[in-house]
Amino acid sequence: MDIQIEGLTKYYGPQKAVDSISFAVKTGEILGFLGPNGAGKTTTMKMITQYLSLDDGDIRLGGQSVKETNLKRYIGYLPEHNPLYQEMPVYDYLAYCAALQDVPKDRINDRVREMIRVCGLNVEKHKNIGELSKGFRQRVGLAQAMIHDPEILILDEPTTGLDPNQIVEIRDLIKHLGKEKTVILSTHILPEVEATCDRILIINRGKIVADGTATTLRSQAQGNNLTRTRLKGTDTDSAFKALQSLPLVKKVRIENRDQQRFVIESNGEASEAIFALCVQQGWILLELTPLETKLEDIFRDLTMN
Amino acid sequence: MEKVWIIAKRELNSFFDSLVAYLILVAFLGFTGFFTWLQGSDVFFRKQADLLAFFETAKWTLFFFIPALTMRMLAEEKKTGTIELLLTKDVSDREVVLGKYLGCLLLVIIALLFTIPYYVTVSRLGNMDHGATISGYLGLVLLSSAYIGIGLFASSVTNNQIVAFILALIIGICFQFIFDMLSGGTTGFIGELLNTLSINTHFDSIKRGVLDSKDLIYFFSISAIGIFFAELAIKNR
Numbered sequence: 127m128d129i130q131i132e133g134l135t136k137y138y139g140p141q142k143a144v145d146s147i148s149f150a151v152k153t154g155e156i157l158g159f160l161g162p163n164g165a166g167k168t169t170t171m172k173m174i175t176q177y178l179s180l181d182d183g184d185i186r187l188g189g190q191s192v193k194e195t196n197l198k199r200y201i202g203y204l205p206e207h208n209p210l211y212q213e214m215p216v217y218d219y220l221a222y223c224a225a226l227q228d229v230p231k232d233r234i235n236d237r238v239r240e241m242i243r244v245c246g247l248n249v250e251k252h253k254n255i256g257e258l259s260k261g262f263r264q265r266v267g268l269a270q271a272m273i274h275d276p277e278i279l280i281l282d283e284p285t286t287g288l289d290p291n292q293i294v295e296i297r298d299l300i301k302h303l304g305k306e307k308t309v310i311l312s313t314h315i316l317p318e319v320e321a322t323c324d325r326i327l328i329i330n331r332g333k334i335v336a337d338g339t340a341t342t343l344r345s346q347a348q349g350n351n352l353t354r355t356r357l358k359g360t361d362t363d364s365a366f367k368a369l370q371s372l373p374l375v376k377k378v379r380i381e382n383r384d385q386q387r388f389v390i391e392s393n394g395e396a397s398e399a400i401f402a403l404c405v406q407q408g409w410i411l412l413e414l415t416p417l418e419t420k421l422e423d424i425f426r427d428l429t430m431n
Numbered sequence: 432m433e434k435v436w437i438i439a440k441r442e443l444n445s446f447f448d449s450l451v452a453y454l455i456l457v458a459f460l461g462f463t464g465f466f467t468w469l470q471g472s473d474v475f476f477r478k479q480a481d482l483l484a485f486f487e488t489a490k491w492t493l494f495f496f497i498p499a500l501t502m503r504m505l506a507e508e509k510k511t512g513t514i515e516l517l518l519t520k521d522v523s524d525r526e527v528v529l530g531k532y533l534g535c536l537l538l539v540i541i542a543l544l545f546t547i548p549y550y551v552t553v554s555r556l557g558n559m560d561h562g563a564t565i566s567g568y569l570g571l572v573l574l575s576s577a578y579i580g581i582g583l584f585a586s587s588v589t590n591n592q593i594v595a596f597i598l599a600l601i602i603g604i605c606f607q608f609i610f611d612m613l614s615g616g617t618t619g620f621i622g623e624l625l626n627t628l629s630i631n632t633h634f635d636s637i638k639r640g641v642l643d644s645k646d647l648i649y650f651f652s653i654s655a656i657g658i659f660f661a662e663l664a665i666k667n668r
Contacts, residue, residue, distance in 0.1 A: 198519060212511075212514070214448070226522055
């Protein structure tokens with residue numbers, strides 16, 4: 127089931143929380159939803175889950191508009207702070223969610239056991255949710271979202287509060303699920319997006335500022351290559367001038383004067399020209415490293431203004 | 432309708448899981464038992480084989496206990512955010528409110544069922560008007576239904592349980608005293624209207640065994656209006 131969002135808008139009073147955004151998510155795609163706090167991520171997710179009404183625009187799930195049909199049963203949702211009934215035992219809670227999501231009566235026990243197995247809740251299944259650690263509570267949250275085997279999963283910061291091992295487990299679980307389902311997940315942890323998601327969507331102040339894979343975002347954001355080089359056998363200033371005059375090179379920055387380390391910004395690959403320059407001048411080349419733009423930098427570039 | 436029942440069952444279970452149900456049952460039976468059999472204008476003082484003493488005490492006990500039961504039903508869900516999880520399941524806002532209403536009403540009915548021994552005992556003591564007694568029980572259920580409607584509405588407009596409790600009591604006091612008192616001092620249409628709005632006008636006739644459709648409509652209307660506004664309040668998010 128694919129998701130199509132067209133011109134989605136939401137106001138909180140006079141303030142536009144989501145400003146006519148449009149995007150589509152294909153079946154089997156995991157979309158990473160990024161943005162600073164208050165950018166409109168959660169609001170957008172709440173509108174997709176039909177918790178909030180739309181002020182303008184439309185959301186279509188598998189071609190059907192949420193404004194015309196009740197499509198809640200196709201969605202599994204894990205809200206931001208994972209609110210759960212503290213006084214309810216895990217097993218009963220999952221059975222309750224299954225019943226509310228129209229799982230047939232004779233299948234409820236099977237589904238609950240299945241979810242307990244998949245989410246690793248077996249030891250804790252008879253405890254009250256309030257007695258669980260944060261990691262286990264998060265698993266209960268995931269289990270309730272997936273209990274009716276929904277075609278769409280909306281996960282709002284699914285890995286907050288988990289330890290590194292659990293994060294890897296949950297990521298693998300999401301990746302595994304994402305093969306047949308449509309997943310939208312929001313997070314603040316940038317490496318997580320690269321590790322889990324097929325596509326990244328960055329929003330800021332209610333508007334989409336970037337959309338693409340991690341690789342395309344990198345090339346779009348900079349449009350040029352960064353190369354670090356370290357030389358020997360020359361003085362810093364003349365090397366600086368020589369590097370600056372190379373073709374393709376846009377900007378040279380001295381990173382360390384004593385070690386003669388430079389960062390070179392260029393249109394396209396400059397390594398070859400730098401090497402040739404060193405050979406020609408008889409300088410010793412100690413380092414020549416292409417630098418990758420970090421996702422963090424792209425994120426900061428797009429969302430700081 | 433099935434969803435309403437699922438939610439009602441969970442609400443009822445959560446009353447028993449959190450011990451609230453036991454507390455309410457013990458207190459309800461304690462108060463009503465004390466004033467029906469031992470103190471005030473009790474059965475022996477009145478020397479009448481009827482349950483009017485019980486109905487009057489039960490009315491007041493429920494007046495205080497029902498807001499205590501309903502205060503957390505929506506307010507707490509709003510405060511902890513579980514309402515978001517509930518409403519993104521395949522249920523409508525109305526089903527959620529109706530489920531909670533039904534869950535609470537079931538607990539009250541269970542409490543009333545525990546007083547059947549009172550009924551049996553009094554019927555052995557003298558010549559009892561069974562029709563009037565059954566009508567009185569029905570009156571208590573209808574009265575509770577109206578209080579639950581009011582309580583749910585109070586719980587839906589705030590996420591603070593104490594505010595919900597006090598608000599429900601204030602609205603309850605209006606129906607219980609204020610309209611009654613004001614109607615005494617006014618004449619004409621307004622006096623008539625205030626008299627009609629007062630709960631006692633309707634409850635008094637039912638508990639004596641006079642079942643009038645006007646009274647039924649009155650209690651159903653209060654319940655329905657409470658549920659309707661509660662639904663409206665949670666829709667507005």
